[in-house]
Amino acid sequence: MEAFLVPLRVQKGGNAEGEYEDAFHPPGNGKVEGAALRFAIADGASEGMLSGAWARILVELHCRFEWTCSSLEQFLERAYQDWRSFKSEYLRDRKERNHPVQWYEEPGLQAGAFSTLLGLTLTGSSNEQAGQWTAVAIGDSCLFQVRGSTLVEKFPVERSSDFNSRPVLIASNPARNDQAISAIRRVSGTFGSGDAFYLMTDALAQWSLKEDEEGRNPWALLRALDTEDAPAFDVWIDGLRSTKELRNDDVTVIRIDLLRA
Amino acid sequence: MSYTAEISRRNPSCFLFLIDQSGSMVDPFGGEESGRRKADQVADVINRLLQNLIIKCAKQEGVRDYYHIGVIGYGTQVGPAFAGALAGRELVPIGEVANNPARIEAREKKVDDGAGGLADQTVRFPIWFDPVATGGTPMCQALTRAQSIMQGWTSQHAHGFPPLVINISDGEPTDGDPSVPAQSVIQLATSDGNVLLFNIHISSQSGAPIIFPDSQETLPDDHARLLFSMSSQLPEFLRTFVQQEGINVSENTRGFAFQADLVTLIKFLDIGTRPSNLR
Structure with missing residues (x-):
């Protein structure tokens, strides 16, 4: 099975590039092949400490984790281990840079980081561009399956009016994850040759759903984004923000095209 | 729609605190038996609000x-009350406030030890303000000063999220009726809504804390009723949040607290995604 991957991202308007706190995996673009293909996107909460790093840990782990014979709790155990290593390395680095943790950082570091996770797994045979997909989601990062210019599946948020700024997220602190464990959503389906999947963080997902609900077909526009005639992604996003069509937030979309057989 | 402007570094909002530092603040807080003065309580409230913000x-x-x-402090004088590196400044970016407390104290705090018990933990607690109690209570002058500062801010940030002015006092002004200058504060606006004026009443009366009441009837005395009547009615977005906290609200609910600190207010401030599992 082969797919073509196009990731696009831009940080919240007014923020520096290094302050971007979404994450996606795999990191590159271009062709990917295999009997099972994994993709993930995550949105680190703006209110929280080191959320971008936590989001990166989750997407990377999703793409190497053996989901078929494991539970969410086992996934989280591995994620907590990665987080503890990252955090101790981070704190050691702060010390070495002679930049000790300030009083206002302490509560956030104790509370930990928070992030959404949306993971997609595609499985199919090597000589057919068709197969099964499964997705797992916590929070409001979204998956859309598009065939031609028709939206055939949306997950986990169904309507643009369902977004709010208080989603249940995955916490790096195990004591805060009871809600997240019960809020996990899973879905599966089938795909065919020529289908496209979009994984998006909430701001652009909300815009896309609204456009679709109002019959304006955002999928053609999104498909054209990486072509030569299209405006640069950050310029296009800036335009939507300035007309208040899009909330000012980090924006990430990865498009996965199932190449035609 | 009002009160929907983005709060960000390129579109900041503003908090202006007015703190009563008059001689009457030497009286006991919450009844003789508390062992605390109203001035101690005011200092605690402002330090805790700044810390949480x-x-x-x-x-x-x-x-x-x-x-x-x-x-802005008001007592013997009316004017900017920050000490140290921030002395004399009317409005300061919050990052500078964070990095310039007068001192940082170590305090013991009980925390969950993860095994069903409590453990002592030392936390750093910043102090910007120490208790002060001298002179009269020129609340009218303080509100007039607030009006002038807010006029400047709203003209420079015409589309910003409207500022919040929080007056912390025992409600015993000595320079006239503060309702008039209070009204001139809440008449100021950005394109996103009017400036909000909230009052925190620190009283010698004993009694349970009251936050966001919608009528004067439950209030203990005329001082509380005066501060309540000067306070802004809660805009709809705040009514929704307050209701989610389990407090009954109506269109008459005002930004007023009796013997409480309003730290809960900070939770309502929308500066991005707040996980619902972070309380």
Whole structure:
């Protein structure tokens, strides 16, 4: 099975590039092949400490984790281990840079980081561009399956009016994850040759759903984004923000095209 | 729609605190048996509000300047009350406030030890203001000063999220009826809504704390009723949040607290995604 991957991202308007706190995996673009293909996107909460790093840990782990014979709790155990290593390395680095943790950082570091996770797994045979997909989601990062210019599946948020700024997220602190464990959503389906999947963080997902609900077909526009005639992604996003069509937030979309057989 | 403007570093909002430092603040807080003075309580309230607001804006390695912060003290004099490096300044980006407390104290705090018990933990507690109690209570002058500062801020940030002015007092002005200058504060506006004026009443009366009441009837005395009547009615977005906290609200609910600190207010400030599992 082969797919073509196009990731696009831009940080919240007014923020520096290094302050971007979404994450996606795999990191590159271009062709990917295999009997099972994994993709993930995550949105680190703006209110929280080191959320971008936590989001990166989750997407990377999703793409190497053996989901078929494991539970969410086992996934989280591995994620907590990665987080503890990252955090101790981070704190050691702060010390070495002679930049000790300030009083206002302490509560956030104790509370930990928070992030959404949306993971997609595609499985199919090597000589057919068709197969099964499964997705797992916590929070409001979204998956859309598009065939031609028709939206055939949306997950986990169904309507643009369902977004709010208080989603249940995955916490790096195990004591805060009871809600997240019960809020996990899973879905599966089938795909065919020529289908496209979009994984998006909430701001652009909300815009896309609204456009679709109002019959304006955002999928053609999104498909054209990486072509030569299209405006640069950050310029296009800036335009939507300035007309208040899009909330000012980090924006990430990865498009996965199932190449035609 | 009002009160929907983005709060960010390029579109900051503003908090202006007015703190009563008059001689009457030497009286006991919450009844003789408390062993505390009203001035102690005012200092605690303002220090805790600033601490929580700063933590709300903190990210790793710094505090983002989502707000400009001012503190006007009124007692012997009316004027900017920050000490040390911030002395004399009316409005200061919140990052500078974070990095310039007068001192940082170590305090013991009980925390969950993860095994069903409590453990002592030392936390750093910043202090910007110590208790002060001298002179009269020129609340009218303080509100007039607030009006002038807010006029400047709203003209420079014409589309910003409207500022919040929080007056912390025992409600015993000595320079006239503060309702008139209070009205002139809440008449100021950005394109996103009117400036909000909230009052925190620190009283010698004993009695349970009251936050966001919708009528004067439950209030203990005329001082509380005066401060309640000067306070802004809660705009709809705040009524929704307050209701989610389990407090009954109506269109008459005002930004007023009796013997309470309003730290809960900080939770309502919307500066991005707040996980619902972070309480």
